[in-house]
Amino acid sequence: MFNSIPNNCTHVKIDVGLSYGANQSSTWLENEPNLFVVGFEPNPDSVANIKAGNIQLRHPAHAVAGKPLNKKHLDSGRIVIINKALSNVDEEEAMSFYVNSKDCGTSSLFKHDEKYLGPIKEIINVPVINLKMFFDEFPWDRFEYIDYIKIDAQGSDLNILKGAGDYLREKVVFVTAEPDGNQYIGADECNSVNITNYMTGQNFVRINHPRTVDPTFINKKFLDIGKNIYIEQR
Template sequence: MSLFVRKLQENGRLEQIQITLFIVGSRKMLVEDDYGSGDWSILAPNLRIFGFDADEDACNAANADLELRQVNWTEKHFPLAISSNVGNSTIYVTQSPDCSSLYPPNEAYVDRLYGFKDSLKVDLTIEVETTNLNTFCREEGIEEVDFIQVDVQGAELDVLRGASSILENSLLGVQVEVEFSPLYANQPLFADVDLYLRNYDFTLFDLATDHQWCRVTRASAPIYSSTRKGQLIWANACYLRDLIGEKSQIQKTTPKRILKLACIADILGFPDYALELLEYLTVHHGDDSQYNFARNIVETLSEIPELVEPGLNALPVINNIQHRL
């Protein structure tokens, strides 16, 4: 749950910004897959969500549900197979639909892992047309994308390669599923994704490994460790920009972009980074009242008993923004 965004929204400080999310692999199978109804909902009505999934039925179901619920944000799902290029490709449809991929399962390796063999067994293959996010944005007239979530079973780097213009010009955050071992044949692994994103000045903030299948044991082994849960196979990697660092090269590094980044960081569970960004805006751009967040910072921190008891004035951040109160 966000810490600072709630107070900013209550005080009308976010009316000037609109945040756009792209979700590639947007099939809604779990409650947390419904981004607009989760933590991101606090940004409504200034929230736009574009979902992409090769499963047309899943997209139609998502769009019908959104229309039925009359949500107060903008969201639409497109039945598109997203990759690095515009062309044709094969989708390997597996017994567990959420394991389907543009890459064939690495059967020889998967068979050695407990619990993966049946899920990644191929039922059929489908020939599809692919497109990329650069092309989609150009055709739809979308100039800025703020955050991308990618979960396409091994083809994540292909999606990111096809989003080079977005990465270079506007993107502030990426959450991407990464594999550390090849569940799919010839797929890029975490090191490849990490290097690619670092070349665009993204910094790794977290590797979420709390899903039950992130770690696996050997299928043939009747034993397992009481201290380790098995081999780490995959994780959700979260990357954010550093817009206030010396090496920041992103275009349009404006106060509005920094405010957007602060909101994204807070929603993703990094309130310390959000506070650093809001403090920076207040100190360096606080002459403009719309970027003076001193009072919002104090009000938010005042709700944390552990900080109030010793006194907020003892905090360096309060001393730094005191002249803006």
């Protein structure tokens, strides 16, 4: 995977939770011609939909993050999609993944309250790793740091952050995570207070960024670098 990163790519963003259109990744790639994106999406149907191209929006609200991913970006090699979930696991394992019948983007490792998010379509097994496993193999000799990690993982955001080991404090400039654990059974710990407390312990400070919606943090180690980094999350 890393051997095929185009030579013109000079910086990296990570998009955790692509849904069926990878809209946020699409916005980044359209704005930054030298960007390489790593996307994580556990739902195999969503990944197949993205890779097939010609993605049609399933709801007008889904356009808020931008247009669905143009296949030209896949063909260029500037985005790679990893069909696995992330969490705070000790080793790769298979876990149940609850696919929502109404909006596949709200599917999760946690069962959701069907009164609010609609019926569960099916339960599938998906491979789960942690961010540290990914970062252990990352080509740090080529990229000194990660610009930005955007997480939208339906109740798993805090667990994903905890699974990064020391890489957050050492190698990541910006992080955005969604505190929506209250919508999922057993995910109450994924809330704004706990996410903020964890990120503070990782040497980050919470900021109000004009181009993000969910809680966003900058690493105090990279305050000067952060001034020149574009981030966006809708």
